[in-house]
Amino acid sequence: MIIDTDVVTLSRLQFALTALYHFLFVPLTLGLVWMLAIMESVYVMTGREVWRRMVQFWGVLFGINFAMGVATGVTMEFQFGMNWAYYAHYVGDVFGTPLAIEGLMAFFLEGTLIGLFFMGWTRLSRVKHLLVTWFLALATSLSALWILIANAWMQNPVGSAFNPETMRMEVTSFSEVFFNPVAQAKFVHTVSAGYVMGAMFVLSISAWYLLQGRNVDFAKRSMTVAASFGLAAALSVVVLGDESGYAVSENQKMKMAAIEAMWETEPAPASFTVFGIPDVAQRTTHFAVRVPWVMGLIGTRSIDTPIPGIANLVEETKGKIDNGIHAYDAMLVLREDKNNAQARAILAAxxxxxxxxxxxxxxxDDPRKATPADIQKAADSTIPNVPVLFWSFRIMVACGFYFIALFAFSFWLSSKRKLDSKRWYLKMALWSLPLPWVAAELGWIVAEYGRQPWAIEGILPTALGVSSVTTGQVWTSLGGFVLFYTALAIIDAVLMVKFARKGPDGLGIWPPADIHTTTPAKV
Structure with a gap:
C-alpha cells in the first residue's frame, strides 16, 4: 500500500508545531536558572540583600516559564504513540532509552529541586538553598543532555544495528550512543544558546525598568550579570556553532549542501555564500556573494577536502538505493525463513x-520493482527545502553576531557604570528581547527540517514512521493541540507580562528596608 502523504504531512506539521512551541520555553529555562545560581552565589558570599531579592524576582519569572515548559513537553511524548507508532516500534529500543533516563534521572530531580527552591527560603540555610539552586541548574542541563542525545541519534545513528530476528533497530553500544559526536556538539551549542536567551531576557526587562526610572539599583545589578554572562555565552555559541557545522559536514552532507545552496561540488576549500537567491527549479543560486575558503575551513577543517554538492550527493544516493534493494529483498526472505543463511549474508553485506x-x-508498494526513474525520484526526494535552510541559517548567524556586539557594548557600559546613560541603548536592549527566540527556532528548523526526508538519517524515512490513522483523526488531534497550545500561549503571555510589569517593587520584593544589610551566613 502506498503511503498516505496527507497523513504524513499533517503528522509532521503537528509535531513541528508542538516542538517549536515547546522550544520557546526550554532555552530560557536553561539560561535563566544559571543566572539565578550566579546571583545567589554573590548573595551568599556578600550577604547583601539586593542579591537575594534579585534571585527571588527573576525566580518568579523562571517558575512561570518552567511550568509552561513541562506542560508543553509532556504532550510531545504522547505523539510518538499517537502519530508515530511505527517509528516508536522500529527504533524504540534505541531512541526510548535516553528519553527514559531523562525522565527518571533528570525530570523528577528538577521537579523536586524547584519545589525546594521556592519553598526553601525560610526553611533552609543560605548555603543549603544555594546548593539547591546550583543542583537545579545542573538538573536542567542534565535533562537537555539526554533529550539531545536522543535527537542526535536521529541525526547520526551510531551504536545501533538492524536485527533481522526482531526486524527492529537495537542498541549495540550504549557508549557510542552516549558519546555520539553530534550529541556533544548539539548539547554545548544548544545550552549556550539558552544562556544567551536567559541573559537577553534579564537585560531587556532590566533596560525597561531603567527607561521607566524604576528599581534602578536592582536593574543595574541585573544588567551587569546579564552583560557578562551573555557576552561569554554569545561568544560560545559562535565557537561551538562551528563545531556543529563540522559535525553536520561529517554526518549529514546533504543538509550541509542545502544550507549552502551548493548545487555542484566546488574545488576545495569551498567558499561561503553570504547572500544569494537559491533557484530550486534551475538548481542554481542567483546573485551569489561568496567569501572564498570559509565554508571549506568550517566544514572540513582543511584546505584540500571538498564539500560535495547536491547533484553529486543525489548520484551517490542512487547507488545506495540500489544496494538497499538487495537488503530489502533479503529482509523479506528472512521474515519468512529466519534460518536462510544466504539471505542473512546478503543482508549483512x-x-x-x-x-x-x-x-x-x-x-x-514493492521497492524490488523499482525502475531507474523510480530510483531517481527517490534520490531527488532526499533534497530538503534549500531556500528555507539557506535563509534560516543566515538569519540565525546574523543574530549570533548581533548578540556578541550588544553584550560587548553592555559589558563596556557596565564597566564604566553608565548603563543608564544612553536611552537609545536601553531601547535597543529592550527591543532585542525576541531575537534569541528567533535564532533558536531557526536553529531548530535547520536541524530538523534539514534532516528530511529522514526520521532517522539513512535508516528510516519520515513517511514510514507514521501511525495507521486517518487524515480526519490527525486533523482532530492537530486542532486539539492548536487550541490547547493557544490557550497556554495566552496564559503564559499574560502572566509573564503581568509580573514583569509589576516588577520587584510591585511584588513587594524591592526595595528592602536596607539594601546594604549584611548578616552572617548560616551553614
Missing part, C-alpha cells in the same frame, strides 16, 4: 543501505 531502499515505499 547491504544492511547499511536498507533505509535508502525504504525511500521507495513513499512512491510504490
Amino acid at each position: 547491504h544492511d547499511k543501505d536498507l533505509g535508502y531502499a525504504l525511500l521507495l515505499k513513499r512512491f510504490m
Whole structure:
C-alpha cells in the first residue's frame, strides 16, 4: 500500500508545531536558572540583600516559564504513540532509552529541586538553598543532555544495528550512543544558546525598568550579570556553532549542501555564500556573494577536502538505493525463513543501505520493482527545502553576531557604570528581547527540517514512521493541540507580562528596608 502523504504531512506539521512551541520555553529555562545560581552565589558570599531579592524576582519569572515548559513537553511524548507508532516500534529500543533516563534521572530531580527552591527560603540555610539552586541548574542541563542525545541519534545513528530476528533497530553500544559526536556538539551549542536567551531576557526587562526610572539599583545589578554572562555565552555559541557545522559536514552532507545552496561540488576549500537567491527549479543560486575558503575551513577543517554538492550527493544516493534493494529483498526472505543463511549474508553485506531502499515505499508498494526513474525520484526526494535552510541559517548567524556586539557594548557600559546613560541603548536592549527566540527556532528548523526526508538519517524515512490513522483523526488531534497550545500561549503571555510589569517593587520584593544589610551566613 502506498503511503498516505496527507497523513504524513499533517503528522509532521503537528509535531513541528508542538516542538517549536515547546522550544520557546526550554532555552530560557536553561539560561535563566544559571543566572539565578550566579546571583545567589554573590548573595551568599556578600550577604547583601539586593542579591537575594534579585534571585527571588527573576525566580518568579523562571517558575512561570518552567511550568509552561513541562506542560508543553509532556504532550510531545504522547505523539510518538499517537502519530508515530511505527517509528516508536522500529527504533524504540534505541531512541526510548535516553528519553527514559531523562525522565527518571533528570525530570523528577528538577521537579523536586524547584519545589525546594521556592519553598526553601525560610526553611533552609543560605548555603543549603544555594546548593539547591546550583543542583537545579545542573538538573536542567542534565535533562537537555539526554533529550539531545536522543535527537542526535536521529541525526547520526551510531551504536545501533538492524536485527533481522526482531526486524527492529537495537542498541549495540550504549557508549557510542552516549558519546555520539553530534550529541556533544548539539548539547554545548544548544545550552549556550539558552544562556544567551536567559541573559537577553534579564537585560531587556532590566533596560525597561531603567527607561521607566524604576528599581534602578536592582536593574543595574541585573544588567551587569546579564552583560557578562551573555557576552561569554554569545561568544560560545559562535565557537561551538562551528563545531556543529563540522559535525553536520561529517554526518549529514546533504543538509550541509542545502544550507549552502551548493548545487555542484566546488574545488576545495569551498567558499561561503553570504547572500544569494537559491533557484530550486534551475538548481542554481542567483546573485551569489561568496567569501572564498570559509565554508571549506568550517566544514572540513582543511584546505584540500571538498564539500560535495547536491547533484553529486543525489548520484551517490542512487547507488545506495540500489544496494538497499538487495537488503530489502533479503529482509523479506528472512521474515519468512529466519534460518536462510544466504539471505542473512546478503543482508549483512547491504544492511547499511536498507533505509535508502525504504525511500521507495513513499512512491510504490514493492521497492524490488523499482525502475531507474523510480530510483531517481527517490534520490531527488532526499533534497530538503534549500531556500528555507539557506535563509534560516543566515538569519540565525546574523543574530549570533548581533548578540556578541550588544553584550560587548553592555559589558563596556557596565564597566564604566553608565548603563543608564544612553536611552537609545536601553531601547535597543529592550527591543532585542525576541531575537534569541528567533535564532533558536531557526536553529531548530535547520536541524530538523534539514534532516528530511529522514526520521532517522539513512535508516528510516519520515513517511514510514507514521501511525495507521486517518487524515480526519490527525486533523482532530492537530486542532486539539492548536487550541490547547493557544490557550497556554495566552496564559503564559499574560502572566509573564503581568509580573514583569509589576516588577520587584510591585511584588513587594524591592526595595528592602536596607539594601546594604549584611548578616552572617548560616551553614
